[in-house]
Amino acid sequence: MVVSFRRRVLVPLLVSAAFxxxxxxxxxxxxxxxxxxxxxxxxxxxxxxxxxxxxxxxxESIQNVPISIxxxxxxxxxxxxxxxxxxxxxxxxxxxFQSSQPGVTTVYMRGVAxxxxxxxxxxxxxxxxxxxxxxxxxxxGTLDVHVYDIARIESxxxxxxxxxxxSSEAGTxxxxxxxxxTAGFYGRVDGEVNxxxxxxxxxxxxxxxxxxxxxxxxxxxxxxxQKDAGFIDNVPGTRRFLPQPGGISVDNAAFVKKDYxxxxxxxxxxxxxxDLDDNWTATPTLLYQEQNSHGSYGYDPKVGDLEVxxxxxxxxxxxxxxxxxxxxxxxxxxxxxxxGALLDRRAVQSSDYTDYSEAYDSLYxxxxxxxxYFYYQxxxxxxxxxxxxxxxxxxxxxxxQELRIASPxxxxxxxxxGAFYQRQSNLIFQDYQIPNLGQQVSVNGYPGTLWLTRxxxxxxxxxxxxxxxxxxxxxxxxxxxxxxxxxxxSLVGFFGFGRNPGVDAADGRPYTASPFNAAGSSRTGVASxxxxxxxxxxDAYLNGGDTTAFLTTPDVGAIPCVNLGVPDGNRVxxxxxxxxxxxxxxxxxxxxxxxxxxxxxxxxxxxxxxINRRGDVGDYAADFLTNYEIxxxxxxxxxxxxxxxxxxxxxxxxFQFSFLGENSFTVIQNGPDARIRGIEMDTNVTLxxxxxxAAGSYTxxxxxxxxxxSVDCSAEGAKVLAPSGTRLPITPRFKVSGTARYSVPIGTxxxxxxxxxxxQSSAASDLRLAKAAALGRLQPYxxxxxxxxxxxxxxxxxxxxxxxxDERGQISRFQQCGACDQRPYIVPIAPRTIGIRAGAKF
Numbered sequence: 122m123v124v125s126f127r128r129r130v131l132v133p134l135l136v137s138a139a140f141x142x143x144x145x146x147x148x149x150x151x152x153x154x155x156x157x158x159x160x161x162x163x164x165x166x167x168x169x170x171x172x173x174x175x176x177x178x179x180x181e182s183i184q185n186v187p188i189s190i191x192x193x194x195x196x197x198x199x200x201x202x203x204x205x206x207x208x209x210x211x212x213x214x215x216x217x218f219q220s221s222q223p224g225v226t227t228v229y230m231r232g233v234a235x236x237x238x239x240x241x242x243x244x245x246x247x248x249x250x251x252x253x254x255x256x257x258x259x260x261x262g263t264l265d266v267h268v269y270d271i272a273r274i275e276s277x278x279x280x281x282x283x284x285x286x287x288s289s290e291a292g293t294x295x296x297x298x299x300x301x302x303t304a305g306f307y308g309r310v311d312g313e314v315n316x317x318x319x320x321x322x323x324x325x326x327x328x329x330x331x332x333x334x335x336x337x338x339x340x341x342x343x344x345x346x347q348k349d350a351g352f353i354d355n356v357p358g359t360r361r362f363l364p365q366p367g368g369i370s371v372d373n374a375a376f377v378k379k380d381y382x383x384x385x386x387x388x389x390x391x392x393x394x395x396d397l398d399d400n401w402t403a404t405p406t407l408l409y410q411e412q413n414s415h416g417s418y419g420y421d422p423k424v425g426d427l428e429v430x431x432x433x434x435x436x437x438x439x440x441x442x443x444x445x446x447x448x449x450x451x452x453x454x455x456x457x458x459x460x461g462a463l464l465d466r467r468a469v470q471s472s473d474y475t476d477y478s479e480a481y482d483s484l485y486x487x488x489x490x491x492x493x494y495f496y497y498q499x500x501x502x503x504x505x506x507x508x509x510x511x512x513x514x515x516x517x518x519x520x521x522q523e524l525r526i527a528s529p530x531x532x533x534x535x536x537x538x539g540a541f542y543q544r545q546s547n548l549i550f551q552d553y554q555i556p557n558l559g560q561q562v563s564v565n566g567y568p569g570t571l572w573l574t575r576x577x578x579x580x581x582x583x584x585x586x587x588x589x590x591x592x593x594x595x596x597x598x599x600x601x602x603x604x605x606x607x608x609x610x611s612l613v614g615f616f617g618f619g620r621n622p623g624v625d626a627a628d629g630r631p632y633t634a635s636p637f638n639a640a641g642s643s644r645t646g647v648a649s650x651x652x653x654x655x656x657x658x659x660d661a662y663l664n665g666g667d668t669t670a671f672l673t674t675p676d677v678g679a680i681p682c683v684n685l686g687v688p689d690g691n692r693v694x695x696x697x698x699x700x701x702x703x704x705x706x707x708x709x710x711x712x713x714x715x716x717x718x719x720x721x722x723x724x725x726x727x728x729x730x731x732i733n734r735r736g737d738v739g740d741y742a743a744d745f746l747t748n749y750e751i752x753x754x755x756x757x758x759x760x761x762x763x764x765x766x767x768x769x770x771x772x773x774x775x776f777q778f779s780f781l782g783e784n785s786f787t788v789i790q791n792g793p794d795a796r797i798r799g800i801e802m803d804t805n806v807t808l809x810x811x812x813x814x815a816a817g818s819y820t821x822x823x824x825x826x827x828x829x830x831s832v833d834c835s836a837e838g839a840k841v842l843a844p845s846g847t848r849l850p851i852t853p854r855f856k857v858s859g860t861a862r863y864s865v866p867i868g869t870x871x872x873x874x875x876x877x878x879x880x881q882s883s884a885a886s887d888l889r890l891a892k893a894a895a896l897g898r899l900q901p902y903x904x905x906x907x908x909x910x911x912x913x914x915x916x917x918x919x920x921x922x923x924x925x926x927d928e929r930g931q932i933s934r935f936q937q938c939g940a941c942d943q944r945p946y947i948v949p950i951a952p953r954t955i956g957i958r959a960g961a962k963f
Contacts, residue, residue: 171183171184171760172192172194172273174186174190174192174273174275175275175295175297176188176190176275176277176295177284177537177588178284178458178525178527178537179456179527179530179537183754184718184754184756184763184765185718185754186754187598187600187708187710187718187720187722187752187754188277188278188279188708188720188722188752189215189277189278189279189750189752189765189767189769189801190275190276190277190278191212191213191214191215191275191276191278191803191816192273192274192275192276193209193212193273193274194272194273195271195272195273195299197814198268198271198273198274200862200875201860201875201877201906202313202908202919202921202958203268203274204267204268204269204325204347205265205267205268206218206226206263206265206266207220207932207950208268209268209274210228211858211879211904212816212858212860212879213276213816214801214803214816214817214818214856214857214858215230215231215276215278215292215799215801215818215820216228216229216230216276216292216294217229217230217232217234217851217852217853217856217884218263218851218932218933219236219851219932219933219935220418220932220933220948221418221419221933221935221948222382222414222417222418222419222437222948223265223349223384223386223412223414223418223437223439224262224265224412224414224437224439224468225261225262225437226262226263226265227246227262227263228246228248228250228263228294229247229248229291229851229852230247230248230276230278230279230291230292231278231279231291231292231769231771231797231799231801231820231822231852232771232797232799232820232821232822232849232852233247233248233290233291233292233746233771233773233776233797233822233849234247234822234849234850234851234852235776235777235778235779235792235849235850235888236779236780236850236851236886236887236888243260243779243787243789244728244731244741244777244779244789245258245260245287245288245580245728245729245731246258246259246260246263246288247288247290247291247728247746248288248289248290248291248292248293248294249281249285249286249288249289249292249293249294250263250264250293250294250295250296251285251293251294251295251296252264252266252295252296252298252408252443252445253295253296253297253298253406253445253447253460254445254447254458254460254523255443255445255447255460255461255462255464255521256285256286256288256462256519256521256543257443257462257464257519258288259464259466259517259519259545260517260545260547260578260580261468261515261517261547264410264441264466265412266296266408266410267345267347267386267388267410268296269311269327269329269343269345270298270299270309270327270329270341270343270390271296271297271298271299272297272298272299272300273297274294274295274296274297275293275294275295275297276292276293276294276295277289277292277293277294277295278291278292278767278801279291279292279722279724279726279748279750279769279771280292280704280706280724280725280726280746280747280748281293281724281726282604282704282706282724282725282726282727283586283588283602283603283604283704283705283706283724284537284586284588284602284604286541286543286582286584286586286604286606287582287584287606287608287727287728287729288728289726290726290727290728290744290745290746291726291746298390298392298406299329299341300341300392300394300404301331301333301339301340301341301392301393301394301404302331302333302339302341302394303333303335303336303337303338303339303394303396304333305331305333306330306331306332306333307330307331307962307963308328308329308330308331308962308963309328309329309960309961309962309963310326310327310328310329310960310961311325311326311327311328311958311959311960311961312324312325312326312327312958312959312960313325313326313956313957313958313959314956314957315350315923315954315955315956315957316350316954316955316956317350317352317951317952317953317954318352318927318952318953318954318955319352319427319952320350320351320352320380320951320952321350321351321352321380321383322350323347323348323349323350323954323956324347324348325345325346325347325348325958326345326346326347327343327344327345327346328343328344328345329341329342329343329344330342336396337395337396337397338393338394338395338396339393339394340391340392340393340394341390341391341392341394342389342390342391342392343389343390343391344388344389345386345387345388345389346385346386346387347385347386347387348383348384348385348386349383349384349385349386349951350380350383351379351380351381351382351383351415351416352380352382352427352951352952353380353381353382353416353417353418353419353420353427353428353429354378354379354380354381354427354428354429355373355376355377355378355381355416355417355428355429355430355431356377356424356425356428356429356430357372357373357374357377357430358372358373358424358430358432359371359372359373360432360475360478360479360508362478362479362482362490362491362492362506362507362508363482363485363486363489363490363491363492363493364489364490364492364493364504368490369492369504369506369507371432371506371508372432373430373431373432376431376432376433376434378416381415381416382414382415382416382417382418383414383415383416384412384413384414384415385412385413385414386410386411386412386413387410387411388408388409388410388411389408389409390406390407390408390409391406391407392404392405392406392407393405393406397450400450400451401448401449401450401451402448402449402450403446403447403448404446404447404448404449405444405445405446406443406444406445406446406447407442407443407444407445408441408442408443408445409440409441409442410440410441410442411438411439411440412437412438412439412440413436413437413438413439414436414437414438414439415435415436416431416435416436417429417431417435417473417946418948419933419934419935419946419947419948420946420947420949421944421946422945422947423944426929427949427952429946431473431475432473432475432508433471433472433473433474433475433508433510434471434473434510435471435472435473436470436471437468437469437470437471438468438469438470439466439467439468440466440467440468441464441465441466441467442464442465442466443462443463443464443465444462444463445460445461445462445463446459446460446461446462447459447460452526454529455526455527455528455529456526456527457524457525457526457527458523458524458525458526458527458539459522459523459524460521460522460523461520461521461522461523462519462520462521463518463519463520464517464518464519464520464521465516465517465518466515466516466517466518466519467514467515467516467517468513468514468515468517469512469513469514470511470512470513470514471510471511471512471513472510472511472513472937473510473937474508474509474510474511474553474937474938475508475509476936476937476938476941476943476944477509477937477938477940477941478491478507478508478509479941479943479944480938480940480941480942480943481940482507483943484940490507491507492504492505492506492507495507495639495640495641496562496636496638496639496640496641497555497558497639498558498559498562498639499557499558499559500559500560500561501559502559505555505556505557505558506555506556506557507555508555509553509554509555509571510553510554510555510556511551511552511553511554512550512551512552512554513550513551513552514548514550515547515548515549515550516547516548517545517546517547518545518546518547519543519544519545520543520544520545521541521542521543522541522542522543523539523540523541523542524539524540525537525538525539525540525586526538526539533591533592534589534590534591534592535589535590535591536587536588536589536590537587537588537589538585538586538587538588539585539586539587540584540585540586541582541583541584541585541586542581542582542583542584543580543581543582544579544580544581544582545579545580545581546577546578546579546580547577547578548576548577548677548678549574549575549576549577549578549614549734550574550575550678551572551573551574551575552567552570552573553570553571553572553573554569554570554571555569555570555571555639556569557569558570558571558639559639561621561622561623561634562619562621562636562638562639563619563638563639564618564619564638564646564647564681565619565620565622565647565681565682566679566680566681567619567681570619571618571638571639571640572616572617572618572646573615573616573617573619573646573680573681574614574615574616574734575614575615575616575677575678575679575680576612576613576614576615576616576677576685576734577612577613577614577676577677577695578610578611578612578734579610579611579612579695580608580609580610580729580731581608581609581610582606582607582608582729583606583607583608583609584604584605584606584607585604585605586602586603586604586605587602587603588600588601588602588603588706589601589602596711596712596713597709597710597711597712598709598710598711598712599708599709599710600706600707600708600709600710601705601706601707601708602705602706602707603703603704603705603706604703604704604705605701605702605703606701606702606703606704606727607699607700607701608699608700608701608729608730608743609697609699610697610698610699610729610730610731610732611695611696611697611698611732612685612686612695612696612731612732612734613674613676613677613683613685613686613693613694613695613696614674614677614680614683614685614686615646615650615677615680615681615682615683615684615685616646616684616685616734616735616736617642617645617646617647617648617649617684618637618638618639618640618642618645618646618647618648619638619646619647619681620632620637620638620646620647620648620658620681621634621635621636621637621638622634630662630667630668630669631668631669632647632658632662632668632669633662633668643659644659645737646681646684647681647682647684648662649684649736649737650671650672650681650682650683650684651671651672651682651683651684651686651688651693652666652667652668652670652671652672653667653670653671653672653691654666654667654670655688657684658671658682671683672688672691672692672693673692673693674686674692674693674694674695675692684736685734685736686736696732696736697732698729698730698731698732698740698741700729700730700742700743702727702743704724704725704726704727705723705724705725706722706723706724706725707722707723707724708720708721708722708723708724709721716755716756716757716758717753717754717755717756718753718754718755719751719752719753720750720751720752720753721750721751721752722748722749722750722751722752723747723748723749723750724747724748724750725745725746725747725748726745726746726748727743727744727745727746728743728744728745728777729743730742730743730777731789733788733789734787735786735787735788738788738790739790739832741777741789741790741791742775742791744773744774744775744776744777744791745773745774746771746772746773746774747771747772747774748769748770748771749769749770749771750767750768750769750770751767751768751769752765752766752767752768753765753766753767760807761806761807761808762804762805762806762807763803763804763805764802764803764804765802765803765804766800766801766802766803767800767801767802768799768800769797769798769799769800770796770797770798771796771797771798772794772795772796772797773794773795773796773797774794775791775792775793775794776791776792776793776794776795777789777790777791777792778790778791778792778828778888780889780892780939781938781939790831790832791832792824792828792888793824793825793826793827793828793843793845794824794825794826795822795823795824795825795849796822796823796825797820797821797822797823797849798820798821798822799818799819799820799821799822800818800819801816801817801818801819802816802817802818803815803816803817804816810863810864810865811861811862811863812860812861812862812863813859813860813861814859814860815857815858815859815860816857816858816859817855817856817857817858818855818856818857819854819855820852820853820854820856821848821854822848822849822852823846823847823848823849824843824844824845824846824847824849824888825845825846826845827841827843827844827845828841828842828843828844828847828888828889829841829842830842842888842889842890842891842892843888843889843890844890847888847890848884848885849885849888850884850885850886850887850888850893851884851885851886851899851933852884853881853882853883853884853899853901854882854883854884855880855881855882856879856880856881856882857879857880857881858877858878858879858880859877859878859879860875860876860877860878861875861876862874862875862876863875867911869913869914870911870912870913871911871912871913872909872910872911873909873910873911873912874907874908874909875907875908875909875910876905876906876907876908877905877906877907878903878904878905879903879904879905880901880902880903880904881901881902882901883898883899883900883901884898884899885898885899886898886899886933886934892942895936895942895945896934896935896936896942896945897934897945897947899931899933899934900931902928902929902930902931902950903928904923904924904925904926904928904930904950905924905925905926906921906922906923906924906925907921907922907925908920908921908922909921910958915961915962915963916959916960916961916962917958917959917960917961918957918958918959919957919958919959920955920956920957921955921956921957921958922953922954922955923951923953923954924950924951924952924953924954925953926953927952927953928950929947929949929950929952930949930950931947931948931949931950932948932949932950933947933948934946934947934948935948
């Protein structure tokens, strides 16, 4: 009843704030603000003034940029204590995401979501992420860069394929750091202690130093440490497996723990600004961050609220480092920018895969379960516990370089043009282990491994781009841009079961003994590896050929042999998927007054095609998103009110759809077409000591053709998984948020009270109707934050509560395998958190 009351009362208030606030605004004159410096005192409002953004590769007022963009500036980031991805995405109405744990997050914008993305050999992301000028978009989950000493976060909705490229099909998120400052020495420190309801105690410590070295050189350093307390309990449980009688029974007594999903994050940034002369500046930067998570961030509602039963250790260690260089200067009166970076990310993860064993034991119950039907045996031939554990390692590298020029901004004809190159690679390792599994039935060279994936993926992008604007009149501007791209993706390596290397006495050749492996498979894994002279091991086995002459490939590491790639003489070369094309953007901007801007845009973005890591499944093609948008940006005289919005329609053609297919193996295929219609608005109102902000979106995203279990729905036996008209998953139809901050002077201090309320409606957890029903729907929720504090000179102190009424908001739902419908998990927002925060500037 209480939750129902909150939704009936708060949601209309948020909607009215988002769409009606400008009606009662006052007038005055606007001012421009910059990043915090020692001379700046905390202000009374959450307004960031006239924010300067670089969304179009130029410094511009956000109110003069004719695209849908939201920016959260330094002041508001600090006031709302934003420190990570989850914190700032609740303020961005067009952004949705899926997450199973920290560091494993897939971002979506404007409903461009098919679900199931984020696999290390899956589709490239549809949303690009940038840190300053450099792309940090990664395949296996968005980098959760710690947010501290950040100038602003820009959210660019809609295709940004002209200036930003392949992974900006649906939009781009840009994290812009504060730069070194030669004006003087200063710094800040901040700390926080918090306590979770039904959880433990967490804390944060952060600091920044700006150190000038003369008039032309300055260094800015940031360091941070954050401990997020756990709130999910691993409670006692048992699992029983066939065969019967005398089935196998196991418990998790060794792993029972309260609040076991804690996360520790630490790292730092350093940037050195060097003014080479009056026109040229070089800014090398270094970033390092490490995140160590334990346990599961999803709970099993069948076990209990915030409870699970896990039977093997679960952890994830995610480390990334980036070295970047930005050089900016002028040739004549043209601006020149070079941006290059090398990103290195390593992740190690252990996951309990008992649910898989439980599900497949039930599926094979008529023939004795997993242990009875297959060959789950130790070296002595004894039947063993069939539970699995997955050890995963990913080594991701990204090299990116961009060179661009921009003509003078004060001319009626303006041009931005450049060239871009990017190479990203991932060395993939997935080891599905069954402890005590016999060596003869394990993957060759990996005793105890039932299934192994070890592959090397490389994605390369080349592009030249340009965008030109011409002022037809002082009030009307036309813009046209294009990006010519080439992508070249490759994949090579091994996947599958092993092959018993023993000799069948009746045959006399190696790899002929039975059982072939723990699953008894004669077709997959080593059986499908390429042999000298052509064919596979299975072919040689059946045709009486040599069963020992395996082909090899470099750069993958220790694998039994190669079954994913293309045989070429005495080796196997990577399998390739490449293509080329053009994306575009056309825009008309009309500015009837200095306070009003109207625009219309047609733009197109793309996502490259690729190769399925399961070699017996075909490649998938590129998909494209075409966007038609009308928007407005208004500022009442005086700058006390800003009201921006956009209405759009997007056509998503044969979008890439990822799902867990046969044997719970990720498969990507091109699915149906979809159409997405929506509206998004945001407003900022300053009324003396009171500041209000609100943002909201409505998204109606539906398929226009059937989704089938094959690319061609007319193929014989094709099964319709989602009929035309099915809503796309993950993105809620409604998402709104609002903040209010009121401050009042008390002596020499300024006290304030601040609140944030966010609501989102329900959404499907999967596009496939049957799977969505098994997983359950993402339920609507409304959460609130409240803080009370004071600012005195250069000191701040605050008491806060996040998720005030302990709402169990659902971020995502998942299951461990494609057939594991018996145990869907819910990833919730953190429970109610109460804490104190203090800071000082010097």
